Amino acid sequence: MRGSISRRGDSWRVHVYLGLDSQTGKQRYLTRTVHGTKRDAERVCTELVTEADRGGFGDTSAVTFAELVERWLEHLKPNVSPATLAAYKNYMRKWILPALGTRKLDRIRPVDLDLFYASLRPHLAGASVRKVHTILHSVLGQATRWQLIGTNPAAAATPPRFDKPAINPPTPEEVGRLLAAADERDPEFGLFLRLAAVTGARRGELCGLRWTDYDPAAGEIVLRRSIVQGEDGVEVKKTKTNRDRRLAVDATTVAALDRHHGMVERRAKDCGGRLASGAYIFSRDVEGLEPWRPDSGVTGRFAALRSSIGLPHVRLHDLRHYVATRLLDAGVPVRSVSERLGHASATTTLTIYAAPVPATDRRAAEILGNLLASEDVATPPSDS
Numbered sequence: 001m002r003g004s005i006s007r008r009g010d011s012w013r014v015h016v017y018l019g020l021d022s023q024t025g026k027q028r029y030l031t032r033t034v035h036g037t038k039r040d041a042e043r044v045c046t047e048l049v050t051e052a053d054r055g056g057f058g059d060t061s062a063v064t065f066a067e068l069v070e071r072w073l074e075h076l077k078p079n080v081s082p083a084t085l086a087a088y089k090n091y092m093r094k095w096i097l098p099a100l101g102t103r104k105l106d107r108i109r110p111v112d113l114d115l116f117y118a119s120l121r122p123h124l125a126g127a128s129v130r131k132v133h134t135i136l137h138s139v140l141g142q143a144t145r146w147q148l149i150g151t152n153p154a155a156a157a158t159p160p161r162f163d164k165p166a167i168n169p170p171t172p173e174e175v176g177r178l179l180a181a182a183d184e185r186d187p188e189f190g191l192f193l194r195l196a197a198v199t200g201a202r203r204g205e206l207c208g209l210r211w212t213d214y215d216p217a218a219g220e221i222v223l224r225r226s227i228v229q230g231e232d233g234v235e236v237k238k239t240k241t242n243r244d245r246r247l248a249v250d251a252t253t254v255a256a257l258d259r260h261h262g263m264v265e266r267r268a269k270d271c272g273g274r275l276a277s278g279a280y281i282f283s284r285d286v287e288g289l290e291p292w293r294p295d296s297g298v299t300g301r302f303a304a305l306r307s308s309i310g311l312p313h314v315r316l317h318d319l320r321h322y323v324a325t326r327l328l329d330a331g332v333p334v335r336s337v338s339e340r341l342g343h344a345s346a347t348t349t350l351t352i353y354a355a356p357v358p359a360t361d362r363r364a365a366e367i368l369g370n371l372l373a374s375e376d377v378a379t380p381p382s383d384s
Contacts, residue, residue, distance in 0.1 A: 012041035066101035082230020126162025133159035200323030
């Protein structure tokens with residue numbers, strides 16, 4: 001294999017010959033831009049030539065998009081949650097692979113992707129088409145890092161714009177109706193919803209609560225893990241931000257947790273067993289070994305509950321929005337709200353909730369307005 005370097009302004013261009021394309025018979029080259037000294041460029045050139053001699057940049061013209069996806073999913077598996085991986089596979093199976101799976105990887109162009117996005121618009125919402133674009137950008141970006149293609153065609157494609165749906169959290173009256181109905185029909189689920197409405201915790205985080213995470217004397221719970229739904233069942237993961245979160249809960253919620261603890265202890269005893277060490281607060285078995293499933297154990301029950309009381313527009317995740325907007329509207333500092341919700345930073349909280357939260361600086365407006373009013377009184381009008 002042969003390689004060369006040439007100066008390009010403040011950088012160096014490394015050019016390595018890879019041989020002939022088996023499909024077209026054309027010569028194949030690999031180029032890299034090096035920002036640094038000539039010695040840096042020479043080192044990169046040597047490394048690329050060595051890799052090419054070992055066949056590291058073999059003929060990729062026959063690689064299909066479906067083959068790339070298979071490798072990408074395996075590469076991704078250790079680094080994402082099972083729920084995320086399952087969602088990616090669903091998008092691939094239903095929408096992406098039927099259209100692009102048989103395409104040769106080096107024949108996919110930005111215009112092909114734009115036409116694909118346009119074909120999806122009659123079937124998917126704008127947000128879902130945008131998600132397709134995000135997945136394609138990631139897949140094809142990995143292909144460039146694996147040096148299967150030179151550039152990422154998704155980077156030059158134009159995904160459709162879409163307006164984010166407005167956040168419409170339920171009112172206190174609606175939340176009260178949900179809790180009252182759940183307490184009457186399914187007290188255990190009523191406690192789950194109460195925790196959601198006073199902590200703002202995510203569904204999987206509440207499913208992951210163990211009795212060892214609850215301190216009744218301090219009136220606190222610690223969110224240490226999340227239960228996620230994968231292709232092979234439920235899995236236990238760290239929280240979304242990979243850190244524990246200690247949250248205070250009110251006296252009424254503490255009393256409800258204590259009642260529930262007594263109930264599950266009696267239930268286990270009546271069945272001839274006892275609560276396991278580290279039992280889950282919300283469990284599918286009497287010993288507390290199996291946590292609730294986030295889908296059927298929680299979301300399915302919530303959907304049935306909301307429909308039965310005439311609140312089909314309220315989603316389970318809206319209880320999280322309810323907590324955020326009510327706290328911000330009450331003047332609770334953004335950083336405290338962010339910590340309670342488990343956001344990566346206060347900036348995330350402000351980005352999501354800036355629009356639906358009414359202005360909380362009324363006192364500041366009154367002070368500044370009064371100053372101007374005083375200035376108007378102190379300055380008599382001109383006679384001219």
